[in-house]
Amino acid sequence: MKRITVPEILARKRATPIVVLTCYTAPMARILDSHVDILLVGDSLGMVVYGMDSTLGVTLDMMIVHGRAVAKEAKHALVVIDLPFGSYQESHEQAFAACARVMNETGAHAVKLEGGVEMQSTIRFLVERGIPVMGHVGLMPQRVHSMGGYKYQGRNEDEANAILQDALAVQEAGAFSMVIEGVKEDVARNITSQLRVPSIGIGASPACDGQVLVVDDMLGLSGSGYTPSFVKHYAHLSQIIEQAVKTYGEEVRNRTFPSAEYCFPFKKKS
Ligand code: KIV
DSSP: OOOOOHHHHHTTTTSSOEEEEEOOSHHHHHHHGGGOSEEEEOTTHHHHTTOOSSSTTOOHHHHHHHHHHHHHHOSSSEEEEEOOTTSSSSOHHHHHHHHHHHHHHHOOSEEEOOBSGGGHHHHHHHHHTTOOEEEEEESOGGGTTTTTSSOOBOOSHHHHHHHHHHHHHHHHHTOSEEEEESBOHHHHHHHHHHOSSOEEEESSOTTSSEEEEOHHHHTTOOOSSOOOTTOOOSOOHHHHHHHHHHHHHHHHHTTOSSOGGGSSSOOOOO
């Protein structure tokens, strides 16, 4: 299967919408790969996989372990890995070193980092050195405390204009696309119309050039009972898993598992 490339994603501006899902493990990468354009190894893995309260505790080592597992299995999708909090904000050199580790040690194709105007020179530094960068503006989860929580952004003219300036700065720095997260629909629509590079929306607008969701959220896999209001459940897998585990428990307890066909020498299953 042919690999999707960074220039192909760039060329999808105002074309067929770009399909993106987060992915953190090899088995999920095998299932998703042929159905999406981009697999994003998001630092949301801190909350989704490790049960953290925010993404702030995620380390570069964690991103690399999960990124490697996903990149190994992805034969079609472009694999993008999030730079975690604290791995790129200090200096251009620190950001480059983090990217070099990600690219060397995982086999991924691009990185994503959060920030707007203030990250412009860092993104430019990385892009000039051959690292494809996806930006991330609007609601930036790594700034949850300074933003006062996971709040929708762009609720007044000043906020809307600040997000637009962020998006333009990220584009001018050379990012090949950017996530617009948790932004009022009309604001995301306007930003998308002003950009030359594709926007990937989450809690944003159908006008974005692509959409991303956290895979466990859209599959109903979290089991926590909480779903962000912008998430559509395409399945309710936690219920299916719970039922399967309940049945397994019953069969172990009443000794109907393992039946003869699952014991050596194995009989042909009917
Ligand atoms: O970390 C993540 O999964 C993300 C997406 C939600 C865009 O940044």
